[in-house]
Amino acid sequence: MDEPRERETIEERAQARLDQLTKPLGSLGRLEPVIVRLAKITGRVIPRTEQPMLLVFAADHGVAEEGVSRYAPEVTEEMAVNLAMGTAVSSVLARNQGIPIEVVDVGIARAVRHPAVLNAKVAWGTQNFVEQSAMTPEQARQAVDIGQERVRRAVGAGHDILLLGELGIGNTTAASALAAVLLGVDPAEVLGRGTGLDDRALAHKERVIRQALARHPEAMQDPWDAMARLGGFEIAALAGAVLEAARHRMPVVLDGFITGVAALWATRVDPAARDVLLASHRSAEPGHRRVLDELGLTPLLDLELRLGEGSGALFAYPLIRLAGRVMAETATFEDARVTPV
Amino acid sequence: MDEPRERETIEERAQARLDQLTKPLGSLGRLEPVIVRLAKITGRVIPRTEQPMLLVFAADHGVAEEGVSRYAPEVTEEMAVNLAMGTAVSSVLARNQGIPIEVVDVGIARAVRHPAVLNAKVAWGTQNFVEQSAMTPEQARQAVDIGQERVRRAVGAGHDILLLGELGIGNTTAASALAAVLLGVDPAEVLGRGTGLDDRALAHKERVIRQALARHPEAMQDPWDAMARLGGFEIAALAGAVLEAARHRMPVVLDGFITGVAALWATRVDPAARDVLLASHRSAEPGHRRVLDELGLTPLLDLELRLGEGSGALFAYPLIRLAGRVMAETATFEDARVTPV
Structure with missing residues (x-):
């Protein structure tokens, strides 16, 4: 007796449809598991991912005063x-694809000079975590809440796929410290040049992270404590966005290292968050590979991008959109009367 | 004394502009050399690649009668x-980007049942090159001419970037034989599973190629002779398209192994053809890597695609288009009053 069709999982049905399309079996390569994953996330054999939105969270980092970036802290506000x-x-990448951007100030250290940047400032930047906790537990919670709220609104507005990005001078230092704790690895394994440090500056960045980890040994115990001590407002908001997207079964396209660490943190709080994630690219930041491995994600692109602001997610989105259209519009062997194997 | 600006090359001017854009230096990674290459090809610091066209050449191969493909020869016509x-x-990938496709029958072995396939048939498929020359020298010339003519028309119609694709059951066998000759390597190094051969069928394909190379030792002497003996109508037409695009300084986005071998052949006839090429992806076909290395090309995507029909070029085009828009529309540090390093 045949199994009733209802007993097949969505993934099985999606793969079965892919195999019926007029193309050699498996010939879409690494895009096929992406399509199947989108089907699983959205609960549709032919997933819909046509209404993207880019959420960029921006904030400043107290640790920037240690000189861990090539750029001055005011650049966070300027870039927002x-x-x-x-x-x-x-902006250019999004506009040329008709993708709306929401830029959310969750903790920029200055007043922002443009009304299109949404003001949701938790504080004027985090504290320097070499000296004290970056955030209070309440601030960390508040930043996570802001990320959740932005995603609830995006879902309400009809968006069906979320692209994430960030801005924050000093934030690869915070993300590296947080990644070292979440992964339980030595900071050297998740350390990189950020926007372009030379060897000497990289060694300094490593010392700063080691100081911070020594200052906050308790951070190992609990993800919320780790976020408050070592994270940042934009990292917490990104994590909140991932948590909320998971609740709505909304696919999330990660950008680089920072968004990856935020997503990793989200999976520590809610393991189900992992299921909605897609990796857009593998950045030049060495810790990114470790984070993606831990999340079980294979990136679509490997172009050595290290720009942030959601740029990798925006470069990868066309592949995701097109893969979805292939699933929806390509004829099957039967439809097209093409001789199958 | 300063060098006058006119003395800088287009590449230098393009890189200088990239370095002034509001992003960390070099942060567009492997897309930056692509932008500089497009500037060099088109002679514009801000290259224009907004009017793409996909040219797909389709033809049949006499060698298909040796059983080197999983698919029956009628599939070439069916897929056209x-x-x-x-x-x-x-079709789906092109339509969803507004890219016109021209499908050109340069040698399908059957009458084509659709008027939208342009009839430019040189013959009803090539001869089986295990037994005799695939084409006569005149036929090879004629197929190259067709490729050139289609590109002249595309340029005349205002297209400013060319995407290439092919259809032809058996054509990875022909392309492998031709690649072995052009690269001077053992066929095992440029042999792959095509649309999905198993180990036994792969060994058979290798024997067929060795037989063909033994049958045509003269093919080593001259690219035109190699094309006639071991090539295919669509491979020759693709090569003609590359040669003509090079004359018009029109960027050419290659697809997979077959278009790569055609481009390699074109560079043997006119070394300047190399300068207009862009590699969209590295396919699952092992010979593709060898061909791209010889052409000095780094692919944008590495997704294990093995579909042909220009699909890799169509997946990569959004990256090329977006990179061009970034060059045109992003503010410089000076424009945006962002504090540079």
Whole structure:
């Protein structure tokens, strides 16, 4: 007796449809598991991912005063304005695909000079975690809540796939510290050049992270405590966005290292969050590979991007959109009367 | 004394502009050399690649009678019709980007049942090159001419970037034989599973190629002779398209192994053809890596695609288009008053 069709999982049905399309079996390569994953996330054999939105969370980091970035802290605000004005790289990438961007100030250290940047400031930047906790537990919770709220609104507005990005001078330092704790590895394994440090500056960044980890040994115990001590407002908001997207079965396209660490944190709080994630690219930041491995994700692109602001997610989205259209519009062997194998 | 600006090359000027955009230096990774290459090809610091066209050449191969493909030879015609009807994978990828496709029958072995497939048949498939020359020298010339003519028309119609694709049951066998000769390597190094051969069928394919190479030792002497003896109508037409695009300084986005071998042949006839090439992806076909290395090309995507029909070029085009828009629309540090390093 045949199994009733209802007993097949969505993934099985999606793979079966892929195998019926007029193409050699498996010939879409690594895009096929992406399509099957989207089907599983959305609960549709032919997934819909046509209404994307890019959420960019921006905040400053107290640790920037240790000189861990090539850029001055005011660049966070300047780039948030540049992004909102439509003149940053990610603005261009989004506009040319008709993708709306929401830039959310969750903790920029200055007043932002552009009304299109949503003001949801938790504080004027985090504290320097070499000296004290970056955030209070309440602030960390508040930043996570903001991320959740933005995603609830995005879902309400009809968006069906979420792209994530961030801005924050100093945030690869915070993300590396948090990643070292979440992965239980030495900071050297998740350390990178950020926006372009030389060897000497990289060694300094490593010392700063080691100091911070020594200052906060308790961070190992609990993800919420780790976030408050070592994270950042934008990292917490990104994590909140992932948690909320998971509740709505909304696919989340990660960007680089920072969004990856935020997603990793989200999976520590809710393991189901892992299921909605897609990796857009593998960045030049060495810790990114470790984070993606831990999340079980294979990136679509490997272009050595290290720009942030959601740029990798925006470069990968066309592949995801097109893969979805292939699933929806390609004829099957039967439809097209093409001789199968 | 400063060098006058005119003395800088287009590449230098393109890289200088990239370095002024509001992003960390070099942060677009492997897309930056692609942008610089496009600038060099088109002679514009801000290259224009907004009017793409996909040219798909289709033909049959006498060697298919040796059983070197999983698919029956009639599938070439069936897939050409599927592509023209808008229901093949590449039709879907092209339509969803507004990219016109021209499907050109340069030698399908049957009458084609759809008027949208352009009839430019040189013959009803090539001869089986295990027994005799695949084409006469005149036929090879004629197929190259067709490729050139289609590109002249595309340029005349205002297209500014060319995507290439092919259809032809048995054509990885022909392309492997031709690649072995052009690269001077053992066929085992450029042999692959095509649309999905198992180990036994792969060993058979290798024997067939060795037989062909033994039958045509003269093929080593001259690219035109190699094409006639071991090539195919669609491979020759693709090569003609590359040669003509090079004359018009029109960027050419290659697809997989077959288009790569055609481009390699074109560079043997006109070394300048190399300068207009872009590699969209590295396919699952092992010979593809060898061909791209010889052409000095780094592919944008590495997704284990093995579909043909221009699908890899169509998946990569959004990256090329977006990279061009970034160059045109992103603010410089000066424009945006962002604090540079």
